Amino acid sequence: MEESAPGAGLELLASPYLFAVAKIADPSEIDWSVPGTFVSSTRGELSVVCQEKALPASARPVSYGWKMIRVAGKMPFDAVGVMSLLSGALAREGIPLLAFSSYDTDFLFVKTSSYSRALEALEKAGCRVRR
Numbered sequence: 182m183e184e185s186a187p188g189a190g191l192e193l194l195a196s197p198y199l200f201a202v203a204k205i206a207d208p209s210e211i212d213w214s215v216p217g218t219f220v221s222s223t224r225g226e227l228s229v230v231c232q233e234k235a236l237p238a239s240a241r242p243v244s245y246g247w248k249m250i251r252v253a254g255k256m257p258f259d260a261v262g263v264m265s266l267l268s269g270a271l272a273r274e275g276i277p278l279l280a281f282s283s284y285d286t287d288f289l290f291v292k293t294s295s296y297s298r299a300l301e302a303l304e305k306a307g308c309r310v311r312r
Contacts (some may be wrong), residue, residue, distance in 0.1 A: 183250060190309075191266070192252075192308070192310075192311060193251065193252060193282070193298060193303060193308050194252075194253050194310065194311050195249075195250055195312045196217065196249040196251065198233075198248075198249065199231055199232065199247070199248065199293070200232055200233060200247040200249055201230070201233045201240070201243050201245050201247065201273065202230050202244045203229055203240035203244065203278070204226060204227065204228050205227050205239050207239045208220070208227060208229070209239060210237030210238055210239055211229060211231070211235075212231070212235040212237075214241065215231060215232050216232075217249055218230070218232075219232075219281045230247070230270045230279070230281065230290065233245060234236045244289065246292055247279065247292055248293055248296045249289070250288070250291065250299065251286060251287075251288050251289075252286045252287045252288070253286075253311065255286060256285065256286050264280060265277045267287070267308075269311070271289070271303070272301055273302065274302040276291055276295045276298060276299050277292070297306055
């Protein structure tokens with residue numbers, strides 16, 4: 182019996198939008214109407230990942246040129262190894278990533294310069310990528 186690839190059946194959605202990662206000073210500047218906005222708050226930092234067109238004016242410093250890859254559908258909290266599979270596929274190809282999870286699913290961000298290679302690496306790992 183032939184063994185299937187570890188990512189077999191995992192569907193990924195490739196976003197066409199450009200994203201930025203930045204520190205921000207004023208959270209009221211976040212445009213929540215733009216899909217794909219993530220915020221992280223720690224004791225000394227307030228960061229946002231959002232579409233470049235929705236970047237708050239107070240954003241400094243900024244890293245531009247990120248693309249998003251989303252796990253399609255809802256993932257149960259007891260799913261094991263999904264992020265390991267995805268990050269491992271990219272690590273084997275030397276592709277850095279930024280990862281976020283929401284209540285429903287997982288998201289990967291990779292620089293546009295590595296985006297095509299990232300999608301190929303994920304397909305090689307057995308994932309189906311919808312572009």
